[in-house]
Amino acid sequence: MAGQQCCDNPPTLSPGAGVGHVEQIGGLSSYVCGPPDSKLAVIFVPDVFGYEAPKLRSFADKVGAAGYYTVVPDFFHGNAYDTKEPIMEWIKGHGPDQGFEAAKPVIETLKSKGVTKIGALGFCWGAKVVVELAKYAYIQAGVLLHPSFVTTEDIQAVKVPISVLGAEIDQMSPPELVKKFEDILNANPEVDGFVKIFKGMTHGWSCRYKDEDASEIRSAEEAHKDALEWLHKHIK
Template sequence: MSQSHACCTVPPVVADGYKEKGEWTTIQGMKTYATGPQDAKTGILVVYDIFGYFPQTLQGADILATGDKERQYQVFMPDFFDGKPADISWYPPDTDEKGKKLGEFFSTAAAPPKTLERIPKVLDEIQSQRSSIQQWGILGYCWGGKIVNLTSQSGTRFKSAAAAHPAMVDANDAKGITIPIALLPSKDEPKDDVEKWEKELKVKNLVKWWPNQIHGFMAARGDLKDPAVEADYKKAYEVLLNWFHETL
């Protein structure tokens, strides 16, 4: 079937004033956004970008959870920054001060080991509450894309992975990835880095560029009032849904 199923079922994108459909709970002491039917057999862990919870990111989680009525997921987005995300005004880092603040954030709150060690505990606690979940996928935006790469190595508990406009793309990460992975780079991701990463993969993969969109368009930096952004945002979530349908 050449026409993907999700493209026909994803609801219209809300450009302004989005009201999330899920609920807020606490997992491993972290505020966590949970959405989707509690009897769904597949869970998707979403790792947000460094700016934390934004309406565009929450809407994306809801689209993944219930955007395709034929195939729904339980989606969870923990607050790995414990209520202290980066300030979106720091990006792009076009001044020394902004660059310094972003650098400090990446080396402290956003240092990958801190988040990586929490993920298994998060899955354990969710599974203890939602015994219906039989398998897991993972999605990360920007910084979260780096976390996805690092947690998709040998021994991972995830069955499928995806990263949207990923930060810190590294071919060395690709060598050890053991599960199917999709990468959705924007025009701001370094082409050479992505191509080197892609060449090192030994697993089923999908790389789809969004040449007209900025870094962050599927998450905190997406200007959904712009019709061109809104259209690509919807298409990109259709790609993600179809990827998870295919690999989970």
């Protein structure tokens, strides 16, 4: 079952992970790092395992250290996926549409703090949320990492710069689909696009890479670098 690939190599959640702290942003408990007075913000929209995943927070720390006020909201209200039920059953009560609606108050809160530009990184489940935000220009740029549920129609509708970082071995967004995303972006002169498929990588690798796998670590670091470069290009 394709959705099951979302559950491979689940992280051990750690509420205390990362150099940042948790506070309320837009009505959601959120992991926050980076300079709080920055006018540039980045929202991380996690995969189904939520905002307490240590490697996700480590990536957020990198983005915060690069000068962005970085926010990782708990879109699942303490009910992240824990592998005890079928993933698609869990999704029924935690749809990306709900994440899209929950992201709006987060964005408004950031703006009220003086933030002038917002980027968003979406991982798997979170990529669908980010692409919805991009369709209505709630954000100024987005990065989709091994996306789930994203369609060609979604990519056709985006209004802001979009980067898609895909995995070669991915049932949720196979390379054939990601290449279609690339064709659509290349054909749209009004939206800057960047698409890359990471050879040998599987769905979820950028935030769930195996510590004992040097190639996964290298590829994750490369994806992190690509994402940061996209932010530097468009969120400035």
